[in-house]
């Protein structure tokens with residue numbers, strides 16, 4: 159346990175010196191918070207009384223799944239617009255661990271510090287857990303912080319309590335507190351695997367960012383009206399993520415053996 | 425302290441270490457010599473349980489390789505071939521990480537002790553990346569010692585150091601030996617091996633010989649005595665050659681170079697024979713082969 163803490167502190171001391179990492183950890187969550195807040199702010203209390211006209215333009219299923227009765231058409235439109243961005247919000251727990259892991263592994267390789275590290279009594283599991291946590295913890299914290307700002311901001315902008323609880327409904331909570339961490343774990347293990355095979359942190363980062371594609375795909379699919387992000391879909395995504403995580407962690411324990419780390423991470 | 429039996433390591437096609445059997449006693453400084461690519465670093469990595477042997481077994485400090493690896497890592501200190509410091513972190517922080525990972529009790533105390541001992545205390549808050557090669561090497565030596573390991577693997581500790589730093593490191597190794605630690609020293613510096621090691625092994629994928637530096641010299645070259653005469657010629661050499669214990673005689677300018685096994689016992693007899701033959705002996709000395717000559721001879725014939 160103490161060794162894992164040592165590794166995490168060391169990772170942070172090293173990796174947060176890097177501008178790219180600080181940029182990703184600080185700027186991305188802010189951006190992803192600003193966009194939905196901007197939407198809420200700019201569309202607040204506009205068109206009223208034309209509920210039917212607007213509702214007819216929303217994809218079918220939106221009204222039932224996210225708009226409680228009692229919301230006006232324009233309120234419902236706001237809810238819909240904001241939930242479109244939930245997918246983009248999920249970039250935060252994906253991009254942060256990918257960046258941290260890429261810089262941390264490739265950094266170890268360029269300074270050749272893995273060998274002395276592996277010569278200590280630390281177990282391979284402790285080392286990998288430490289590295290994963292060092293990337294996942296900031297990702298989760300940044301996600302929570304960003305969501306906190308978003309929730310606070312909506313509360314200040316939106317007066318209507320019914321609208322507020324529709325904006326920050328169970329879908330968001332599942333996404334932030336369940337899907338987010340699962341995504342972060344998936345991203346870090348994936349990034350570890352990629353980073354162990356390349357020698358440039360930027361290349362590692364770019365390849366690892368492949369994992370963003372499904373998230374972006376989901377976003378555009380939703381914008382194009384292919385599906386409506388309701389509670390059921392998010393719950394299914396959470397279960398699939400969990401299965402993928404278990405699979406990836408299992409694969410990682412097979413791939414990352416002490417000798418492999420020492421002789422193959424070059 | 426170190427007991428290896430038939431250790432073999434194969435990387436795909438490359439046979440790096442072949443059938444190495446070796447014993448190193450407690451408190452011994454063992455020199456491991458061999459050309460580039462001989463498999464020295466690979467051997468150290470196996471014995472320090474960093475990589476697994478393809479075949480063979482070993483016991484390090486009584487712990488069985490492959491079964492008690494964490495115990496082995498707790499007991500040994502490894503100076504790796506490249507220092508491998510975290511360049512962005514301070515010297516002190518670098519050591520702190522390793523002290524914690526090695527379960528050191530008094531972390532600040534140990535860090536202070538070794539930084540002072542190696543003359544880096546003043547620079548402890550500087551980033552390791554700003555250190556010169558020699559300073560990094562010393563920092564790496566400090567790192568290998570923080571947990572007071574009983575066995576030390578030093579992979580080329582003086583490579584790339586200036587004469588003064590190299591001297592300091594060698595003095596340090598002697599100090600460590602005095603404290604009773606067992607030291608496994610890989611080096612390309614044969615004078616260093618000669619000076620520091622109780623025994624040396626010459627290695628090139630397989631172990632060619634193991635012995636004390638002195639015995640290696642005499643077994644490879646025999647011992648040679650030089651008689652400086654006012655005039656040396658083949659006639660003089662002929663008188664000496666008749667002696668039963670003399671293995672070989674050569675005339676070089678005004679010197680007779682005589683190979684024999686036991687100069688202490690035989691020199692008086694040689695002297696008597698030469699004086700009787702009318703030679704004017706100016707002085708007598710032993711021709712010392714450097715360990716380098718021995719090494720080159722062994723590696724060439726391997």
Ligand SMILES: Nc1ncnc2c1ncn2[C@@H]1O[C@H](COP(=O)(O)OP(=O)(O)OP(=O)(O)O)[C@@H](O)[C@H]1O
Nearest residue numbers: 421435438440458459460461462463464465466467
């Ligand atoms: N991870 C590896 N994968 C493949 N081959 C390797 C690996 N490590 C070492 N080798 C090979 O094993 C052989 C021995 O290498 P090693 O580094 O042990 O030599 P060395 O005696 O330490 O050499 P030097 O004096 O140059 O440090 C070399 O042929 C090397 O190419």
Ligand SMILES: [Mg+2]
Nearest residue numbers: 464465505579
């Ligand atoms: Mg080597």
